[in-house]
Amino acid sequence: MLPTPSTSHVCYDRVYEPAEDSYLLLDTLSAASETAFLQDRFNNASSTPPLVLEVGVGSGVVLAFVAANAGTIFGRHDVLTLGTDINSFACRAAAQTVRDAIQEREDGRSVFTDVVNGDLATAMRPHSVDVFIFNPPYVPAELPDLSCHDKYNKVPEGKKATSFEQDSYLLELSYAGGEDGMVVTNRMLEHIPGILSADRGVAYVLLCAQNKPEVVKQRIREWGAGWMAESVGASGKKAGWEKLVIVRIWRNAI
Template sequence: MDWALPRLVTVAKASAWQYSSAADSEPGRNDSVNTNAACPADEMIPTPSTSHVDYNRVYEPAEDSYLLLDTLSASSESNWLRARFPPTSATPSAVEVGCGSGVVLAFIAANAERLLGRPDVTTFGIDVNEFACKATADTVSLAIKEAGPTNQSVFGGSINGDLMTSLRPGSVDILVCNPPYVPTEELPNESNLDEFADRADFGSDEAFDRDSRYLALAYAGGMDGMEVTNRLLDQLPEALSQHGAAYILLCAQNRPDAVKDRIRSWAHGWSAETVGSSGKKAGWEKLSIIRVWRS
């Protein structure tokens, strides 16, 4: 669908780039690993392969990633999404902000029928890390290819950009975000990332500095771990479609209950509920996923 990216992205935003996937030119290969997510019928759904991803430069799937997969594939959440986006409605768009390896977006694309009750979803990734954009393109394209001929999902592209600033208003139906949630004294400096992107002649010290900075962008959340998430929340009302829903991962120190109360206070009737949790683990490491939508 050549129309998909222009429909979603504000073309005037110079920070938005579309990455094609090397997987498009490769024969299908089946090296999917892990079976940690259950579908509505309690059938185990394979986790998409990320064996091609360089984890020195891109955030490696971990407990938070798998919590998102478990939450989206839970029967209660699948039923909610099926009612929200019935097969008679237009193909929904799914956008992952901070797409990293692309494992979550690939999971949605490859398992649209099981998660949404329909074979089609148009997917897009957004990340400030250009290596993550390229990794996501490969991961999602490969997962769609391996899903088989009945799957009608489309990968629209990866956008090298800042949160949702490059998206058209009201264009996102399903938003997923595992933001940098770890409390840190400050956010990483993004000012010279373009210098890294345009060079290939790195010395070992420079390469280490570049890779460390890219990885810090994936976890360092600033004050209370909420500086990036607060900006994301501010953009949600404009980015989501009328029936859109956002899934946002938080840790305990992000104060999820306060975040939900804040969202519920927005004008025009917004709801926020916890739909996934890492369990009873104490301290800031306890993770939760909130769903945000217009009531």
């Protein structure tokens, strides 16, 4: 059992607290079947170090887990990790989580690059990401009003702390997914073929039952020749359906 990185420094008033979905990602990425898959894909020591991107890092617990346990997960230590989050407070918290985890577990052998404050993966160069991880806002709930984002994404001028209204908005960003909980996820799915590296890129996306994972997987398989989508992790059941599912997305050689 690999240890869970500490997030004791994170203020959960405005940053998503690790929960069942976060821990399902940890369990899935460290499962024997997935480490075997990833090591087969990335353990060539002479190849370029893989770049791992997590979009929506929140507390940073998932990215920190991957960075700190790169040797176990990928069969190599020279792994580059990068995160993004629309919440600037999450970016700062996650960066500390990752740095602390690497220092404790990997003795600095994996490389943490940064956590970037931005919208999804819009800052990434085409076909630059080898492993993409996304725990999206998947709850079917009205999307937050992004017109106030610049105002709420920092401590107000002249103030020492954020307001309750501001904190509520920032937390809403982490869970509200719009119609069917899929508005943000659909935006990200459209860009996955363009950001994954062509020869070895793989993505892990978390979905809930209301997101209709079987429909999503079929849609991905219809992207074109070689595209694959399979469930590789599941947590709990509700009315006979897995409550949460991790979908692995990759492209087989044609």
